[in-house]
Amino acid sequence: MVRTRVAPSPTGDPHVGTAYMALFSYCYAKQHGGQFILRIEDTDTARSTAKSEQIIIDSLHWLGLQWDEGPDCGGQKGPYRQSERLPVYRKYAEQLLTDGHAFHCFCSAERLQQMRSEQRQAGQTARYDGLCAGLSEQQVAERNKAGDDFVIRMKVPSEGICTVQDTLRGSIEIEYAQIDMQVLVKADGFPTYHLAVVVDDHLMEISHIIRGEEWINSAPKHQLLYDYFGWQMPELIHMPLLRNPDKSKLSKRKNPTSISFYKDMGYLPEALLNYLGMLGWSMPGGEERFSLAEMIDQFDINRISLGAPVFDVTKLKWLNGRWLREVLDEEGFAARLSDWAYNRDKLKQIIPLVKERVDVFSDLGKMISFFVEGMPDINPEDFEYKGASSDQQVRVLQFSLWLMESDLDWDSQALQQALVGLAERMDIRIRDFLKPLFIAISGKPVSPPLFDSLVVLGPEISRGRLRHALGILGGVSKKKLKKLDAEFRSLS
RNA sequence: GUCCCCUUCGUCUAGAGGCCUAGGACUCCAGGUUUUCAUCCUGGCAACGGGGGUUCGAAACCCCCAGGGGACGCCA
Numbered sequence: 001m002v003r004t005r006v007a008p009s010p011t012g013d014p015h016v017g018t019a020y021m022a023l024f025s026y027c028y029a030k031q032h033g034g035q036f037i038l039r040i041e042d043t044d045t046a047r048s049t050a051k052s053e054q055i056i057i058d059s060l061h062w063l064g065l066q067w068d069e070g071p072d073c074g075g076q077k078g079p080y081r082q083s084e085r086l087p088v089y090r091k092y093a094e095q096l097l098t099d100g101h102a103f104h105c106f107c108s109a110e111r112l113q114q115m116r117s118e119q120r121q122a123g124q125t126a127r128y129d130g131l132c133a134g135l136s137e138q139q140v141a142e143r144n145k146a147g148d149d150f151v152i153r154m155k156v157p158s159e160g161i162c163t164v165q166d167t168l169r170g171s172i173e174i175e176y177a178q179i180d181m182q183v184l185v186k187a188d189g190f191p192t193y194h195l196a197v198v199v200d201d202h203l204m205e206i207s208h209i210i211r212g213e214e215w216i217n218s219a220p221k222h223q224l225l226y227d228y229f230g231w232q233m234p235e236l237i238h239m240p241l242l243r244n245p246d247k248s249k250l251s252k253r254k255n256p257t258s259i260s261f262y263k264d265m266g267y268l269p270e271a272l273l274n275y276l277g278m279l280g281w282s283m284p285g286g287e288e289r290f291s292l293a294e295m296i297d298q299f300d301i302n303r304i305s306l307g308a309p310v311f312d313v314t315k316l317k318w319l320n321g322r323w324l325r326e327v328l329d330e331e332g333f334a335a336r337l338s339d340w341a342y343n344r345d346k347l348k349q350i351i352p353l354v355k356e357r358v359d360v361f362s363d364l365g366k367m368i369s370f371f372v373e374g375m376p377d378i379n380p381e382d383f384e385y386k387g388a389s390s391d392q393q394v395r396v397l398q399f400s401l402w403l404m405e406s407d408l409d410w411d412s413q414a415l416q417q418a419l420v421g422l423a424e425r426m427d428i429r430i431r432d433f434l435k436p437l438f439i440a441i442s443g444k445p446v447s448p449p450l451f452d453s454l455v456v457l458g459p460e461i462s463r464g465r466l467r468h469a470l471g472i473l474g475g476v477s478k479k480k481l482k483k484l485d486a487e488f489r490s491l492s
Numbered sequence: 493g494u495c496c497c498c499u500u501c502g503u504c505u506a507g508a509g510g511c512c513u514a515g516g517a518c519u520c521c522a523g524g525u526u527u528u529c530a531u532c533c534u535g536g537c538a539a540c541g542g543g544g545g546u547u548c549g550a551a552a553c554c555c556c557c558a559g560g561g562g563a564c565g566c567c568a
Contacts, residue, residue, distance in 0.1 A: 007568090008568085009567075009568045011567080011568075041568065043567090043568080044567055044568065046567090047567070047568090105566095109566080112565090112566090116564085116565095119493095119494090120493060120494080120564090121493080122493090123493055123494065124493085124494060125493090125494045125495060125563095125564060126494085126564055126565095127564080149566095151566050153566095166497095169497075169498095172496075172497080173496095174495070174496065175495080177495095178494075178495050178496085178564085179495095180564070180565090182565095183565085183566050185566085186566040187566055188566080190566085192565090192566070192567085192568085193567075193568050194568095197568090212562095213496095213497065213498085213561085213562065213563095214562055214563065214568095215563090215568095216496060216497060216562080216563080217495075217496055217497090217562075217563040217564070218563080238497085240497090240498075240561095241497095241561075241562070243561080245502095245503080247560060247561065248560095248561075249561075249562070275504095278504065278505080278517095279504070279505095280504090280505095281505095282504085282505055282506070286505085286506070286515090286516060286517085288504090288505095288516085288517060288518090305505075305506095306497080306498060306499090307498060307499060307500090307505095308497090308498070308560090308561065308562090309503085309504065309505090310503060310504075312503050312504065312518075312519090314503080314518065314519060315503070315504060315517080315518045315519080316518095317518095318517090318518060318519090319518090321531090325531070
């Protein structure tokens with residue numbers, strides 16, 4: 001039985017990369033009549049949020065991906081949220097300890113940091129030096145009794161070669177000396193990814209792991225854990241990484257990466273999924289427009305090409321256009337459009353903002369068009385007015401963007417509090433402070449109330465417009481960014 | 493720095509030793525259809541990273557180099 005999974009961590013906006021892995025995992029499973037599972041990897045207590053988990057689920061559903069087992073729909077091998085599986089990890093960590101495959105480590109962060117920098121300076125790979133692996137049972141007992149913080153690390157041989165199999169790449173050999181004695185259980189008792197992923201994939205009977213190339217270097221650790229437990233390692237399939245136009249790993253600084261962004265911009269889920277499907281993979285017949293069902297039907301893991309593809313928004317846009325005009329009839333188009341743009345819920349949000357400002361409906365068009373536009377058509381001159389230098393406006397926009405990227409509640413009051421507070425700390429009059437924001441967000445110096453508009457637009461589009469405006473104003477150099485960052489920190 | 497992965501037009505890709513004078517698509521340019529624009533159609537620009545092998549024959553197989561990317565966390 002083929003069983004695949006996608007295992008995102010709920011820390012922020014769901015990434016198109018997550019959708020990419022989900023798509024390929026889904027196709028592979030369904031093509032073989034198998035199951036596809038969603039597992040939430042929330043072992044990072046500091047960064048995981050329930051809100052993020054919900055958006056991930058909604059986003060994947062929006063794309064049309066359905067899982068057979070998951071935290072929202074249950075299943076035989078649950079729970080599917082790692083934070084609810086703590087006793088399971090504890091049990092297996094104990095087993096490794098008992099079998100001598102893991103050890104307590106009491107090293108301080110300072111010592112580890114120093115050790116790593118020394119190793120790096122000496123031209124070596126940073127790797128735990130094994131200090132605590134040599135502690136006697138008695139020493140460990142004493143330190144535990146004293147209540148010292150500890151983590152549990154896995155033992156890794158210092159010599160020899162670890163070979164892992166990758167379906168697409170064949171054998172990959174990495175020397176054990178290159179592999180860190182990974183922490184398996186953190187000081188807070190939570191497992192790290194490495195322990196949890198191995199235990200869960202085994203217990204959930206995952207047969208094929210489809211994940212990003214960034215995990216190749218961790219595969220030997222996982223292989224070793226499977227060996228320690230006496231389990232069979234699932235088949236590994238490492239996908240290429242999606243990239244920015246400058247070839248670096250796809251990141252939101254350089255490209256919109258959140259699934260919600262594309263939804264809010266008015267892309268069709270079918271088109272986004274279709275586009276992801278043609279990155280690193282192609283239909284045998286060369287068709288470029290294909291549905292999820294067609295992709296499953298024709299799917300062949302061996303047709304995956306290994307060169308990391310650039311996520312090209314221009315081509316995505318073209319593909320979306322094809323779906324719009326070739327697949328949707330007028331009825332379908334109308335349904336999708338009204339659902340996206342002026343559905344009742346959205347109108348109800350907008351009406352309070354404009355009701356007092358109109359005399360006839362025909363006043364409305366220009367006033368609310370920015371709610372359904374992508375990036376406003378603005379140029380540097382739009383930002384020229386007396387009382388604020390362009391430099392100050394860049395600072396206002398950048399600082400506001402950073403504020404909006406932080407984990408704040410996306411409601412009118414919280415936004416107002418945050419932004420007005422920022423204006424005060426920057427010692428800029430609210431009026432002058434908000435002006436560039438109005439232009440960036442609505443494209444005009446006057447518009448319906450800003451904070452409420454931000455709520456209607458949602459975080460993705462709002463942030464996107466601030467980035468867009470910064471770009472229009474000439475962009476911010478790396479050096480400048482660093483300077484601004486320091487200034488921003490000193491303000492907050 | 494160390495290790496790992498990758499390498500066909502600017503971008504996404506086809507290519508499983510002779511069908512390759514390297515095909516398709518996006519972008520861009522030119523022309524046509526259309527009251528405008530868009531769509532649509534026709535055409536054009538544009539690539540096998542470099543060097544060695546193996547072979548009668550290499551974009552494809554092997555080796556070296558270079559370039560790009562990733563990983564080196566009590567993040568995933």
